[in-house]
Amino acid sequence: MTDADDLRRRTAELLAAHPPATTGRLEFLRARFDAGLAWVHFPQGLGGLDAPRSLQAVVDAELAAAGAPDNDPGRIGIGLGMAAPTLLHFGTDEQKQRFLRPLWTGEEVWCQLFSEPGAGSDLAALATRAVREDGGAAGSGGDWIVDGQKVWTSSAHLARWAILIARTDPDQPKHRGISYFVCDMTDPGVEVRPLRQITGEAEFNEVFLTGVRIPDAHRLGAVGEGWKVAQTTLMNERVAIGGSRTPREGGMIGVAAADWRARPELRTHDLHQRLLKLWVEAEVARLTGERLRQQLTKGQPGPEGSGMKLAFARLAQEISGWEVEFLAEDGLTYDDWTMRRPDGVDFTGREAGYRYLRAKGNSIEGGTSEVLLNIVAERVLGLPPEPRTDKDVAWKDLPR
Secondary structure, eight states: OHHHHHHHHHHHHHHHHHTTTTTTTEEEEEHHHHOOOTTTTSTTTTTOSSOOGGHHHHHHHHHHTOOOOOOOOOSSHIIIIIIIIHHHHHHHHHHHHHHHHHHHHTTEEEEOOOBBBTBBBGGOOOEEEEETSSOTTOOOOOOOEEEEOOOOTTTTTTTEEEEEEESSSSTTTTTTTTEEEEEEETTTTEEEEEOOOTSOOOEEEEEEEEEEEEGGGGGSSSSBHHHHHHHHHHHHHHHHHHHOOOOOTTTTHHHHHHHHHGGGGGOOHHHHHHHHHHHHHHHHHHHHHHHHHHHHHSSSSTTTHHHHHHHHHHHHHEEEEEEEEOGGGGOOOOOOOOOOSSOOSSSSOOOOHHHHHGGGGGTTTTHHHHHHHHHIIIISSSOOOOOOOOTTSSSGSSSO
């Protein structure tokens, strides 16, 4: 059984064999993966040691103290938080061996082709089609030809691979006629167009798929069971967005508190009371996130992650709104409206105006707050579900 002392020993051996000061970044990351110290709870040979997930913090602390490079998790968050756990759970041995190492080292960026112009909150209504080239003969393993449009795709302009859900049987009800694939973003049938957002940037994209050929070997899970596979992705996505580890007074509440301490001339009693309330709520959310991560050591994330994502979205919007109000005219300044395509989101390194505008998307991305409220109500609190009249109707017969 791997314990903390064993992980410290393995980490010391890695650092001795590959000193961070003299080893190239990519070489070090590859060596770390091969040593099983990438994500210690993954299986041996896939970047892990079959160790408890909670022990990852031991490795991370030792490497940080030694000045070792990280894998830039903000840039490859979709791969780490969504694609990797889905591949681990549903991928074949060949898929795991091919994709997980370059995913973790950041050599290959991933994106998520889920939402569509007519299938956002109701994701299962998606219309992108995947048709087997040979006509769908059972067990044939033929290529799939995919046509459709996806939208709100973060990192599509950087991605080498995408996790994709598409409709493979329109005669089935909408949740049962979907399959899950790994899509090559360099295919000539993939077109990525930037979506300029309220911040001025094009962090998101729309993706057009025209005759994209996907080999059956890049399918995850059984044909027609893509919704089941997608649930693993979505549950992990919400934990990744709302349950990331932060120190006390970290993240956006830390920026707001720093503003308060630095600008005493702007303080009022009302703003003070509101900041105290937000600080307490942020700390409650942080501690709840710690408890959620402890629960994850015992298995896959459940619907509780939706509650964390809900809290994250609300707090980000309220804290950024407080900050803009507190800073008065300084809160309205904006450093750069240039249309650019960034690698990620920076909620703490830019000015208050950026945080205020960007936080508006938090209640949409990763599942709208309205949908997540339903998930919490039905799957966490056990309340009666909303009536759904379309769940047994063939997708092709649904009104559109």
